[in-house]
Amino acid sequence: MTESKGLTINDVARKCGLSRSTVSRVINNHPYVAKEKKEAVLKAMEELGYKPNSVAQQLRSNKTHAIAVLVPRITNPFYSRLIEKMETEASLLGYQIIICQTRYSKEREVDYLDMLRSRKVDGVILTSIQNDWKDIETYLQYGPIVMCNEFDDQATIPSIRVNQMDGSYLGTKHLIEQGHKKIAYCKGGTKSNIGKKRREGFNKALKEYNLSSVNDVVLTNAFSIEDGKRIFHELPEDITAVFTGGDEVAVGIIFEARENRVKIPEQLAVIGFDNQVISELINPSITTINQPIEEVASKTMEVMIQKLESDKPSNIKEIYEFPVKLIVRQSTVLE
CATH class of the missing domain: 3.40.50.2300 (Response regulator)
Structure with missing residues (x-):
């Protein structure tokens, strides 16, 4: 053991009245040490101001923590x-x-x-x-x-x-209940299982309201604010709502909508995902899905x-x- 302020593991052992091996097991986080012994060792280390050498611990345990x-x-x-x-x-x-x-x-x-x-x-x-x-x-x-x-x-x-599927289902259902029938869907990459579950939830809501056949607008590579700005210009004219899949994308769409004098939500409703801080600070504030x-x-x-x-x-x-x-x-x- 290396010394800490001139102290060694033997000093800790003497301070708490336990064996050197017990102190060593506590320092190296060994699972089989009685709770009272562990507390005694930790108290002695604190009172003495003893700190074990983390590098030496790593070498002995073959762990990096x-x-x-x-x-x-x-x-x-x-x-x-x-x-x-x-x-x-x-x-x-x-x-x-x-x-x-x-x-x-x-x-x-x-x-x-x-x-x-x-x-x-x-x-x-x-x-x-x-x-x-x-x-x-x-x-x-x-x-x-x-x-x-x-x-x-x-x-x-x-x-x-x-529950990603439930999140997109709740969001899409909310848009439909506000009277929207043409809803664009934004997604990130093609491989993501999160994206697949969200699309299932989106489709589930459309099917419940018999809207599956009128929604085929899917916009890809939606990750950032800049992507949201781009996506705004890719929206067909008959789209009245967008499920973005992310608050950053929603912010980009709203920003670009304001620049082009499109009213939110009168002309275009936007829903995000994640409930990031920015979703509450931007004007208008963003309807979103909260993840814990x-x-x-x-x-x-x-x-x-x-x-x-x-x-x-x-x-x-x-x-x-x-x-x-x-x-x-x-x-x-x-x-």
């Missing part, structure tokens, strides 16, 4: 909030996170997954998926992988997500750390699904 979190776009407020909560939860439990931005690239995703193979991280959290599951699955031999937000039905790992981001992030980190600290972490399919809620504001309803 680091978790890679793969996100497609850090600038998206949804992922920023997700990461912030994950980092807070991880820190409380003695772990740190490494943020890895994939930019929706298969190659970058593989590069970051290789951090698991090279033991640079203990586990990986995927908030989006670019590669096929069969290619990702090979990395399970090196450590646990958990899916958060995005999912793959073939995956045999934990998946923490929200903090709860999803907390559960994801809880599941990941359970896997990391288990003697025999199992790779089995576990699904934790959270509900969504429709938030009605000015972009779809006149107040």
Whole structure:
């Protein structure tokens, strides 16, 4: 052990009246230590001001206490909030996170997954998926992988997500109930299972109101504010409402509508997704679908750390699904 302020592990052992091996097990987070002994060791360390050498701990345990979190776009407020909560939860439990931005690239995703193979991280959290599951699955031999937000039905790992289908269904139904019959649908990439579930919810609402045959306007590559501005100009003239799939896209559409003197929601109703802060601040405020981001992030980190600290972490399919809620504001309803 390295010294901290001239202290050693033996000083801690003498202070709490326990053996050197017990102190060592507590420092190295060994699972089989009685609660009262662990508390005694931690109290002695605090009173003495003793801090173990984290590098030495890592070498002995062959663990980094680091978790890679793969996100497609850090600038998206949804992922920023997700990461912030994950980092807070991880820190409380003695772990740190490494943020890895994939930019929706298969190659970058593989590069970051290789951090698991090279033991640079203990586990990986995927908030989006670019590669096929069969290619990702090979990395399970090196450590646990958990899916958060995005999912793959073939995956045999934990998946923490929200009910995307219900979200788009609620949003589309709301637009229809406001009298809209021609509704444009925006989506991001073609591979996303989130996008597929949202399209199912959209179609479900249309079918309930016998509108399936009159809605065939699908706009792709909808991710950002700039995409929303572009999409506004791609809308057919008979469209009266847009399901955007994201608050950033909704902001872009509303901004461009104002620039072109199109009234929201009188001439064009717009609904977002995520309930980001900007959705409430912009004028008109955006009707959106609230996702419980903090709860999803907390559960994801809880599941990941359970896997990391288990003697025999199992790779089995576990699904934790959270509900969504429709938030009605000015972009779809006149107040």
